[in-house]
Amino acid sequence: MQAVILVGGQATRLHPLTANTPKAMVPVLNRPFLEYVIQNLSRHGVTEIVLAQHHLAGPIESYLGDGSQLGVRLTYVIEEEARGTAGAIKNVERYLDGTFLALNGDIFSDLDITEMVRFHKEQNAVATIALVPVEDPTAYGLIETDLTGRVQRFLEKPDPSEITTNMINAGTYVLEPEVLTQIPSEKQVSIERETFPMLVSSGRPVYSFPSSGYWMDAGTPEKYLQLHRDLLSGKSTWYTPGVDVEVLIGEGCNIDPTAPLIGPVLIGAGCTIGEDSVIEDSVIWHGVQVGSRVRVKSSVVANNCTLGDDSTVEGGVLGDHVTVVAGGRVGLGSQVESGETVG
Numbered sequence: 001m002q003a004v005i006l007v008g009g010q011a012t013r014l015h016p017l018t019a020n021t022p023k024a025m026v027p028v029l030n031r032p033f034l035e036y037v038i039q040n041l042s043r044h045g046v047t048e049i050v051l052a053q054h055h056l057a058g059p060i061e062s063y064l065g066d067g068s069q070l071g072v073r074l075t076y077v078i079e080e081e082a083r084g085t086a087g088a089i090k091n092v093e094r095y096l097d098g099t100f101l102a103l104n105g106d107i108f109s110d111l112d113i114t115e116m117v118r119f120h121k122e123q124n125a126v127a128t129i130a131l132v133p134v135e136d137p138t139a140y141g142l143i144e145t146d147l148t149g150r151v152q153r154f155l156e157k158p159d160p161s162e163i164t165t166n167m168i169n170a171g172t173y174v175l176e177p178e179v180l181t182q183i184p185s186e187k188q189v190s191i192e193r194e195t196f197p198m199l200v201s202s203g204r205p206v207y208s209f210p211s212s213g214y215w216m217d218a219g220t221p222e223k224y225l226q227l228h229r230d231l232l233s234g235k236s237t238w239y240t241p242g243v244d245v246e247v248l249i250g251e252g253c254n255i256d257p258t259a260p261l262i263g264p265v266l267i268g269a270g271c272t273i274g275e276d277s278v279i280e281d282s283v284i285w286h287g288v289q290v291g292s293r294v295r296v297k298s299s300v301v302a303n304n305c306t307l308g309d310d311s312t313v314e315g316g317v318l319g320d321h322v323t324v325v326a327g328g329r330v331g332l333g334s335q336v337e338s339g340e341t342v343g
Helices: 033-043 058-064 084-090 113-122 177-181 191-201 221-232
Strands: 002-006 048-053 073-078 100-104 107-109 127-133 141-145 151-156 167-175 206-210 215-217 247-249 261-267 278-284 295-297 312-314
Touching: 002 033, 002 084, 033 058, 033 107, 048 058, 058 073, 084 191, 107 167, 113 127, 113 167, 113 206, 127 191, 141 167, 141 206, 151 191, 151 206, 167 177, 167 206, 191 206, 215 221, 221 261, 221 278
Parallel strands: 002 048, 002 100, 048 073, 127 206, 247 261, 261 278, 278 295, 295 312
Antiparallel strands: 100 167, 107 215, 127 167, 141 151
16 A cells, blocks of 8 residues: 655645744654654555645655655655645656555644555445544534535634535545546646545545544644643554653753653753743753743744743744743743744
8 A cells, every 4th residue: 555645735724833844844742753653554554655745845755765764665745836735646646556545734633544445445436534533623614424424515714604524635535546536737736626526526435444543733823832741642553652641851851850851742952941930731852951940831942942041831832943032921821933033
């Protein structure tokens, strides 16, 4: 089985964390997010993976190489111009042979890929779409199916009165080569909004595969932070950092013994945290220098930031190399661009 992972987006929703870092390389528990996506595919027997790239492509290949350290073989294909989700898959057509998986590169999921592929083949489907339930479906595209799971229609961000299901597209698909023939070349095409509805309207068998396992679209800073909360509390069935682990600390850190870490907390490599500072419910990337009596709560602090003595970061997101001066404050909802100084 082959897979295509879409990693070419500019990740504007994750800004400023992705100003200098590709979305796929954003660290999760001190490892690039893409590692987890590949690891999940590998444990289901997927050994050939094509990475469909566009924005900030270089760092991904530099880090992952040929994929052998993860037990897979990676192929890198770069789009000169972004062509949407279907266009990106069409662009790697020459590397695909037979039934294949396609998935968004910013989804962390417990999806049973083996069972999904089996179901797809059993139904003789041309496309199978993984579905997950959500509490508030109004912000998503909904998929209505019949009792056999065959897709009947799509609803994009419906009004509350239109909601007949809480199942949404989970961003993972099993596709037959026939689907590629329906995607025009050299054009921007959405597989969710154009290709799948066209297949359904033409009578081709498109099926859904519901999953009740853990699922998170880590495409915003809020969701990214929530992913760490969930993983550190053991909500994923296939990846757990340990038993009752609420705080993970990277290598080479110097943390003053008077500085409490109130989980869930992740601290990257090479960080310094001064006396009487409090880190609570936060993710701190690599090389961050935290002074004395600093308070960081419900925040994400990217690489090589400096937080001066008596400063506060609460409910904020800091890009790379941000400096918060002594006594400075970053409040709820603040997003500080890379390299800025906050007074």
